[in-house]
Amino acid sequence: MIRPRGLRQVWGRLHVTARDLPFAVLLCVLAFVPSMRGSGTDIGAVAERPYDVLAVVAIGLQGLSLALRRLWPAVCLTLVAAGFVLDQLHGYHTVASTALPLALLSTGAHLERYRRTTVAVGSLAYALFVAELVRRGTGEPPAEFVSFYVAMCLLWGGGAWLRSTRIAEAERRHQVAEQTRAAERARIARELHDVVTHHVTAMVVQAEAARYLTAAPERLDEALTAVTDTGRRAVADLRHLLDLLNPDHGEGSRTPPVGRLLTLVEQTRRAGQPVEFTETGTPAASTGSADLVAYRVVQEALTNALKYAHGRATSVLVRHGERDITVEVGTDGPGTGPVTSPGGSGRGLAGLRERVDVLGGEFEAGPRPGGGFAVRARIPAGSRP
Numbered sequence: 001m002i003r004p005r006g007l008r009q010v011w012g013r014l015h016v017t018a019r020d021l022p023f024a025v026l027l028c029v030l031a032f033v034p035s036m037r038g039s040g041t042d043i044g045a046v047a048e049r050p051y052d053v054l055a056v057v058a059i060g061l062q063g064l065s066l067a068l069r070r071l072w073p074a075v076c077l078t079l080v081a082a083g084f085v086l087d088q089l090h091g092y093h094t095v096a097s098t099a100l101p102l103a104l105l106s107t108g109a110h111l112e113r114y115r116r117t118t119v120a121v122g123s124l125a126y127a128l129f130v131a132e133l134v135r136r137g138t139g140e141p142p143a144e145f146v147s148f149y150v151a152m153c154l155l156w157g158g159g160a161w162l163r164s165t166r167i168a169e170a171e172r173r174h175q176v177a178e179q180t181r182a183a184e185r186a187r188i189a190r191e192l193h194d195v196v197t198h199h200v201t202a203m204v205v206q207a208e209a210a211r212y213l214t215a216a217p218e219r220l221d222e223a224l225t226a227v228t229d230t231g232r233r234a235v236a237d238l239r240h241l242l243d244l245l246n247p248d249h250g251e252g253s254r255t256p257p258v259g260r261l262l263t264l265v266e267q268t269r270r271a272g273q274p275v276e277f278t279e280t281g282t283p284a285a286s287t288g289s290a291d292l293v294a295y296r297v298v299q300e301a302l303t304n305a306l307k308y309a310h311g312r313a314t315s316v317l318v319r320h321g322e323r324d325i326t327v328e329v330g331t332d333g334p335g336t337g338p339v340t341s342p343g344g345s346g347r348g349l350a351g352l353r354e355r356v357d358v359l360g361g362e363f364e365a366g367p368r369p370g371g372g373f374a375v376r377a378r379i380p381a382g383s384r385p
Contacts, residue, residue, distance in 0.1 A: 025064070028059055031059045032059075037095075039093070040094045041088070045140045046133070046136070048091045057086065058087040062099040065080045069103060074114070081103070104152055110163070126149060205272060226267075261318060268302045273305055273312075274311070276313070277315075278317045293355045293361075297363075298318070298329060301316075302316070303348065309331040309332075314332070321381070324361070326376075326378050327377045327378075330375075331372045360380050
């Protein structure tokens with residue numbers, strides 16, 4: 001048994017002409033119902049006459065042409081108008097003549113090119129049609145012809161309004177899609193900056209230290225091993241980041257695995273940076289993006305410590321509260337000025353501030369009164385990106 005939702009999906013996959021055809025056929029069938037004869041549009045007061053072969057042609061032109069109203073709107077309007085003229089001049093007055101207002105509305109809504117030309121040709125054709133009715137001396141007052149023309153213009157205007165509304169909605173969706181893509185590109189750029197800058201900085205520091213250990217092979221081997229491990233972690237993090245581009249990638253995998261903060265601290269220590277790490281509290285069951293942002297705050301702060309305060313005592317404090325995660329990273333020493341000094345773009349801290357602000361948290365970064373540099377962030381837990 002096909003459910004209503006399934007029927008709607010099947011109907012939506014049909015060609016637009018197939019979806020418009022049932023109503024077109026229904027209109028033709030109604031035109032042959034005895035009780036419906038003579039109940040159509042009557043413009044010109046032409047005496048009614050019984051159906052003949054020409055009446056069948058007029059009904060077919062007006063009714064069946066509606067199947068083309070969205071695929072070929074100009075062709076639809078031309079055929080319907082031709083059938084309407086036959087209908088009115090010969091006095092059939094079939095119910096199929098109601099197709100003309102529908103054709104005008106659809107043409108105004110779906111015609112893409114030569115819209116002004118269509119209006120001009122249609123107006124001229126109507127003038128010739130009225131002239132023929134007047135020549136036949138039907139006695140219809142001029143006000144009837146004018147009011148009918150105004151009604152047709154309003155129908156065209158209604159279709160034009162629907163078209164402009166559809167175009168405006170399409171433009172709005174396009175802008176939303178562009179903004180979404182731009183935001184995603186910016187997010188990926190921040191992720192790449194965080195991952196690449198930290199690992200490459202650690203590798204550079206470790207490689208520089210190895211240059212001075214040639215006289216101590218055991219320490220040299222340890223330093224080179226640290227460089228190798230850091231490189232492997234960089235590749236793993238980059239692979240994890242690229243996996244995020246996969247639409248089937250789960251939302252939960254965006255959060256760093258348990259213990260990654262400690263691994264990050266150990267990596268920084270091996271690069272020659274003395275780091276005191278403290279983590280208190282129990283992580284909330286659902287932290288949303290908070291864990292990932294906290295990890296990035298620590299990662300960026302330790303990267304800056306390696307760059308600008310290498311060898312200085314550094315402290316990392318992470319507190320897990322019921323409603324938020326607090327991160328504090330401080331470096332002792334005289335300090336080397338803001339992170340935006342030569343050698344750094346400042347993009348890392350700016351990106352962190354944006355991340356924390358999006359989640360409704362607080363972020364501070366700057367020199368400490370006694371010297372050194374400090375980064376502090378409060379990140380609400382349970383937030384979603």
